Amino acid sequence: MDNQTYLVQQFTELSGALTDFNAFALNGTGLVQCYYDTLTRLVGHAIVEELLSTFVSLYESASNHEQFNEALRKHILGDEKFGPVARNIIKLWYTGTWYQMAHFWRDAYGMSEEDMTFFVNSASYAEGLLWQAIDANPSGAKGPGYGSWSAPPNIHFDNGWQFKPFTHTSK
C-alpha cells in the first residue's frame, strides 16, 4: 500500500470514529478522496498527516471503544490544534459544507486563502450524512418517491463505526 492510499484509509477511519458511519457507508458517498483532498488543500499536508498519525497511535493504544473515545476527546477534539480540524471534518461529512476555520486558528497555523464557508460541490450537499442519520432525503435532491413521507422513518445504526482492538496482523 503506498503512503497516499494509507493516509486516505486512515482518514476514512478517523472520519468513521468522528461521525459514527463506517468505512462502507463513507465510501458509498463517493466523496472520501474529495474530502481528503479538500482537507489537505485547506489545512495543509503537514497538519493532516500529524493528525492522522496521532489518531493511529490513539487507536493502537486503546483496548476498547470507551477508552478510545476518551483519548480521542482529549488528544484530538480537545486539542488546540487538532480540535477545530476534527470538528470541521465532522461538519464536512454531515453537511457537505466546509466551514471557515476560527480566527485564532487561522492566525496560529496560517490558513489558505480558500478557507471560506462553502459547499464542496453539488454532490457533497446531497451526500451529507445528516440525511442518512435521520432517514430523510437531502432537501432538493434524491427524491425518495411519491408518498414515502407518510411512513415512519427507518432510523438505525447498522452502518455505525466499530472500534476493533488493534492487532498487528489486521493491516
Add this chain to the structure above:
Amino acid sequence: MSEANSTMKQVTPDSAVQNSANGKYDAVIIGSGISGAITAKELTAKGLNVLMLEAAPAKDMSYKGFKSYLSNYYENASKDNNSPYPNNPNARMPRSTDVSKLKPGVADAKGYLVQNGPLALDSTYTRVTGGTTMHWEAKILRMLPDDFSIKTKYGVGLDWPINYDDLMPFYQMAEREIGVSADVEEQGFYGIKYEPGYVYPMHGLPPSYLDKIVAKGIDGAEFVLNGETHTVKVRPFPQGRNGIPNERYNNGQGFTPVGALSTYQVEQGGRCQGNNNCVPICPVQAKYDARKTLVAAAKTGRLDFLPQAVASKVVVNEHDNNIQHIEFKHYASTSSTEHTVHQVHGKIFVLATNAIENARLMLASKLPSSSGLVGKNLMDHTYLLAWGLLPEAAGTMRGTKCTSGIADFRHGEGRKSQAPFGVDIHNDGWGWATGSPFSDVESLVDAENKFGRALRQSVVNRISNQLLFAFMVEQTADESNCVTVDEAYLDALGNQRPVIHYQLSDYSKAGIAYSRHTSKVFFQRLGAKDFSSYSPLDYGHFQYEGEDYYFRGGNHFSGTHIMGTCAANSVVDENQKSWDHNNLYLVGSGSMPSIGTSNTTLTLAALCYKTSKHIIETLSQYSVGVVSDSDYKIAKGASHE
C-alpha cells in the same frame, strides 16, 4: 437568448416596437408570472395577439437554464429564497437576507426594497421569467366565503365588490391550470363549497408521518373564542404539485398533469418525489410554475415574448385619459446597465408585475389614480413561528414543505376583535426559525461537543423530532401600510425602487398573540418541549401586552390597487380594470381588498380568468378576430396534452 426554448417565440425590441406601431397587438402584458401567463394564455387561445414584456432574461426556459439554477442552489451556502437566481442589477428583487433590524426613523436601503419601517418586512418575490411561482411553495387554498365581506360581517378591513359565488367558476379554471392535488371531501369546511360533482384534477397528497403524530395529539382540542367553540382537526392542504390524477375529473374525462418543460422531454416532471425543497426550487418540476402556462400560450403562435424589457413608464393620453403607450428599457446583458428606451402600443394594457411592482410602476409614472389609493393598503400575511421537540422521532425533513395544517381558527365571531389565522405543520422542521438542520449539526458539534455515536444519536433526536407550527395571520387593509417611490432611490437602470412603509395593528397583534397561546396548548398535548423564543434583537420583534413576539412576512403582497365599487373607493373595478384609464388593467393580488387566511395565488389566478373573460368580451365588441367558443375549447383542451 441563444439558449431560448424553441416553443417560446422571442421578439427583438425593434420588431416589437415595429409590430406595435403597425397595430398588431390586441394586448400588451407586462410581466410573465402566473397573472400575466394566464391572461396571455386565455387571450391568445381566443385568437388575440399579445406582446409580453418581461424584465428578466429568459434563458431559464430551457432545461439547461433550469439545471443552472439548481447547481447555483446546491453550491450556494446561503440558501435563502432567492438563492438559485443570479443577481440582476437591471431588475433587482428583494431577498430576505437583506433585512435587518431597523433603527427608528432611518430608512434601510441596502436591499432592493427600501424599508421605511417602523417594522421591516422580509417578504420577497422573484423577478425571473415565470415570476414568483418559480420558488413559491404551492399551497393553493380557496378563500372562505366570509372573507369577501369582513367589513359587513366583522366590522374590520374592506369588503370585496364580488363574492365567493362570483369567483367559483374561476376558481375551477385556476385549479385546472395549476393542476391542484386535493380531495373535495376534505376541503369543504367553513362555508367553502363546490359545484355538485366537482373533484380536483388530482387526488390529495398523502399526509406526512409528522402530520399523523400531530393529529393524534391535538385533534379534538377545544378553544372557546367569543362564545364559540373551535375544535381542532388536522387537515391536508390542497397542493399545486403533481399527484395521482383523479379519473373522475371533468365528468370522467380525467386529467393529464403537465410535467417538466424542456425541448427534450426529461423523465422528471412527474409526481412529487418529496424532495422537500419546493421553496426555493423544485428539482423535478412536479410543482406548478407559471412557465407551464407561458409555454402553452406560446404554442398558439400568437404570443410575442420580449425578455430583458423593464417597463419604466405608463404614458396617458391627455384627451381621454387612456393609456397611449408603455415605455420600457431594454438591456443587452445583466452585467451592464447599458440599455435602450422604447415605446409599445396596444389596444389594451395589462400590468401583471405583482402587487409591489404594479404600484411602483404606476407611482413612478405619476399615476396615483383619482382615489389616490395606488400603493396604499399594502397587506401581507404575518407569520408567527412556534417550534418544539416531540418526544419521538417524527420523520421530520421528509415530504413537501407542508402537507397539513389547521383551519379551525380561520373563521368565526372572534374575527371582530382579533385577526384569524391558518396553521401550517412544517415538514421541514425548524428550518424557517433557526436554519435547521444545518444549524443543529453546527451546535451539536461546536457547542455541545458531540462526536461519534453520541453525535449521530443526537442528530436524530434533535432533527427527526422537530415540530414547527407556522401561524399565518390575516392582515386587513390599512392605508398607512403602503408602497411609495422616491427619486432618491433608483435601480441600475434609473427606475425608482419601491419604498415600504409597514406596521402591525393591534388587531393583527391580538391574532398573533392568540396563535401563540394555541401553540402552547398544542405542545402541552403533544408532550413536546417548547423551544420558541422571540428576541428583542430580531428584526420582526414587537411587544404585545407585555409579551415578546416576532413576525415573518408571508410573501403575499396585496392590496396596492384594490378593487371596489367606484372610482372614489378603489383603483380597479371587479374586472381589475382601472377606473381612470379605460384600456388599462392592473391584475394580481394588488386588486384584493382583503386576503383572509388563504395564500393569495389561487384567488389572484381566478381573478385573472375573470379579467380575461371580460377583456375578450370587450375586445370582441370592437370586432377584433376573436375565435368561436368551440375553437376556444379545443385550444384549451389541447394545451393540456
